[in-house]
Amino acid sequence: QLQLQESGSGLVKPSQTLSLTCTVSGGSIASGGYSWSWIRQAPGKGLEWIGYIYSGGSTYYNPSLKSRVTISIDKSKNQFSLKLTSVTAADTAVFYCAAQTLGSGYYSYFDYWGQGTLVTVSS
């Protein structure tokens, strides 16, 4: 049973870089069968997929954020990370890390989630 836990700064100044880390326990991030995702939710709003990374290092980003996003993986620490540059107040959100299971029949779904961490962009 995977467990995910986000960590990082909860307050970021406008124009600076948001950095978060997700620590995975209960399984190896290097094993196949998952992609490792970041999803955010602005206050009172819906869910927005940011991107994901495979254990081999391949990344896929939401085109709406692609120019500002980097997702990386550290297998030695069983962690993956998110960097979002040039943040504005519009980036204020709860950020979730999630594991997307790559199931049979090409089905994939986010079945393991962190508890979420609120990041506020404010001076």
Place this chain on the structure above:
Amino acid sequence: DIQMTQSPSSLSASVGDRVTITCRASQSINTYLNWYQQKPGKAPKLLIYGASRIQNGVPSRFSGSGSETDFTLTINSLQPEDFATYYCQQSYTTPRTFGQGTKLEIK
């Protein structure tokens, strides 16, 4: 991007009712459609994947159906713990996209 549109955006129902939430994709996604439940202050929880496959541990009163562009989530005999917000999500392609959510409230 594939747009996911849910209806209604909110609905009120009573314990014991049967409710249906609809999700429409802007293009065909076969059956690559997932449903999640989210309670306030909590992470979303996977209910249904592959349009109709129930996730382990999810009560059987939840069911999903549909294919191509039109999908439904049905909850039979609503329980107090079912009052939450529900999201559909397509896994057909990237970027992964979610519906705007349906808030299910107690009448």
